[in-house]
Amino acid sequence: MPHHVLIAQFMHETNTFSKIATTLDDYRRQRLVTGDEVVERFAGTRNELGGFIDMTRRFGWKATWPVAASTTPSGRLTRAAWEHIRNLILAAARDADRLDAICLSLHGAMVSETEDDAEGALIEGLRAAVGADVPIVATLDLHANATVKMARNANALISYRTYPHVDGYERAVQAATLVQQTLEGRRKPRCLLVQPAMLKGADHGRTTQPGIMRDLLRMADTLEQQPGLDVVSIQVGFTWSDTPWSGPSIAVTHEPGAEVAAQRAADALIDEMWRRRTEYSSSYRSIPDAVAAARTDNRDAGPLVLAEGTDNPGGGGYNDATDLLQALLDAGVPDVAVGTIYDPGTVQQAFAAGIGARIDVSLGSHTDPSLGKPVAASAEVRHLSNGSFKNDGPMNAGVEVSLGATAVLRIAGVDVVTTSTRMHTVDAQVFLSQGIDPATRNVVVVKSAQHFRAAFEPMARQVMLVDAGGLCSTDGSRFRYSRLRRPIWPLDELDHPHAVHPE
Ligand SMILES: [Zn+2]
Numbered sequence: 001m002p003h004h005v006l007i008a009q010f011m012h013e014t015n016t017f018s019k020i021a022t023t024l025d026d027y028r029r030q031r032l033v034t035g036d037e038v039v040e041r042f043a044g045t046r047n048e049l050g051g052f053i054d055m056t057r058r059f060g061w062k063a064t065w066p067v068a069a070s071t072t073p074s075g076r077l078t079r080a081a082w083e084h085i086r087n088l089i090l091a092a093a094r095d096a097d098r099l100d101a102i103c104l105s106l107h108g109a110m111v112s113e114t115e116d117d118a119e120g121a122l123i124e125g126l127r128a129a130v131g132a133d134v135p136i137v138a139t140l141d142l143h144a145n146a147t148v149k150m151a152r153n154a155n156a157l158i159s160y161r162t163y164p165h166v167d168g169y170e171r172a173v174q175a176a177t178l179v180q181q182t183l184e185g186r187r188k189p190r191c192l193l194v195q196p197a198m199l200k201g202a203d204h205g206r207t208t209q210p211g212i213m214r215d216l217l218r219m220a221d222t223l224e225q226q227p228g229l230d231v232v233s234i235q236v237g238f239t240w241s242d243t244p245w246s247g248p249s250i251a252v253t254h255e256p257g258a259e260v261a262a263q264r265a266a267d268a269l270i271d272e273m274w275r276r277r278t279e280y281s282s283s284y285r286s287i288p289d290a291v292a293a294a295r296t297d298n299r300d301a302g303p304l305v306l307a308e309g310t311d312n313p314g315g316g317g318y319n320d321a322t323d324l325l326q327a328l329l330d331a332g333v334p335d336v337a338v339g340t341i342y343d344p345g346t347v348q349q350a351f352a353a354g355i356g357a358r359i360d361v362s363l364g365s366h367t368d369p370s371l372g373k374p375v376a377a378s379a380e381v382r383h384l385s386n387g388s389f390k391n392d393g394p395m396n397a398g399v400e401v402s403l404g405a406t407a408v409l410r411i412a413g414v415d416v417v418t419t420s421t422r423m424h425t426v427d428a429q430v431f432l433s434q435g436i437d438p439a440t441r442n443v444v445v446v447k448s449a450q451h452f453r454a455a456f457e458p459m460a461r462q463v464m465l466v467d468a469g470g471l472c473s474t475d476g477s478r479f480r481y482s483r484l485r486r487p488i489w490p491l492d493e494l495d496h497p498h499a500v501h502p503e
Helices: 026-030 037-043 050-058 079-096 118-130 148-153 166-181 211-223 261-276 285-295 323-330 346-355 452-459
Strands: 004-011 062-064 068-070 101-106 134-142 156-159 190-194 229-235 248-255 304-307 335-340 359-364 375-385 389-392 400-402 407-409 414-419 443-446 462-465
Touching: 004 050, 004 079, 026 068, 026 079, 026 156, 026 400, 037 050, 037 068, 037 323, 062 443, 068 400, 079 118, 079 156, 101 118, 118 134, 118 148, 134 166, 148 190, 156 166, 156 190, 156 229, 156 248, 166 229, 166 414, 190 261, 211 229, 229 261, 248 261, 285 323, 285 462, 304 359, 304 452, 323 414, 323 443, 346 375, 346 389, 346 407, 346 414, 407 443, 443 452, 452 462
Parallel strands: 004 062, 004 068, 004 101, 101 134, 134 156, 304 443, 304 462, 335 414, 335 443
Antiparallel strands: 190 248, 229 248, 359 375, 375 407, 389 400, 407 414
């Protein structure tokens, strides 16, 4: 009889400082797929679901797919969204005649109106439903705020080892292989989670250049070779979240009897993370610096890519900051493509007017007026679409996504991809699907802090991270934490990372 495995995805990176609640409609608009449609939609894709689908075939599992759910980072999930999707997964576990294992694709930094540790609550619920002997393995984002509750109730936590995250497929293969070996009786994994007294660390996990995160991952690779250790995962945490567990952690999945080796491995990684805690590779530049660079037109060498990491919807930013756009317009910089500004009202106005029409717009900066002013301008409607496209990769290649109803507005020399859904700019199709070839432009503006590099760095003559305002400031002192464990570096003075915290 084939093994019966429940496989589900429930992802969210929750920015608890955002004023926008994350609703079930947000999931419906972006990804809320149930049943066997999960296989139809994601077979062949290079993410966790694609990996799990392929492994199901390789190992001959009978799989149940209750749900695949993911949406753009924003504020806490409403109780309705959290309970609806959680219940789809719990019900599938409870209703199964016989269940041999559970594979989960999670983010690890999800917070709902009712749960500060939503993934911990989900895995705990599943453990209660299936008992102690059914293996539960979860993949996580490397920006997970992982918790002891997650580790205690799962058998393994396996995080991405790349940022940009291009190894979701490989991590699912690793997770499924561990499950298969467990089902064959060759392994008996359990998971230890250790958390330092740090709110951030490891250069936010960047792996695009030599540095602390790559060094830590090499250490983890070596540690994994020790007898009894299955997986050593490094989570760097998600800072814009006010929970007791926010920040980095080490998850060591190990065999019975290897508890001491697991603890030592975690401690070694934490000591190194602490020793090099001030190493930080990305330097944000000011808007005047960005405009000065944009004035040097050298497009034959590729576009200047300006990345507004501080308005990054991939971190919960509102995706509608306009200060950089306004500065580029004021400076008369030619041949600019901006992807994207979230402004569903202006998109509706453009649809009503039609392609070729001129409209007076009040564009962007509607979500939080304290963060900036809308751009008041006359715009030409250049392109209208439903905003759907298939990612070209390298990230999430083959996955179909949607910007919602989308209008390209031309204001002076600037084309603005104006959208109805917040989504970070990680794929060139954000432009190409809207009739804009970013590789041929003088300047390309993206709303992303790091993921954009996978697709845009190869075409760019230069990449510049810009602090152009927005919710995701890199200045932690701007945020008021009330739920976070203390003391914690860098908010408090500490001389070691091993403060004892309540669980
Ligand atoms: Zn991440």
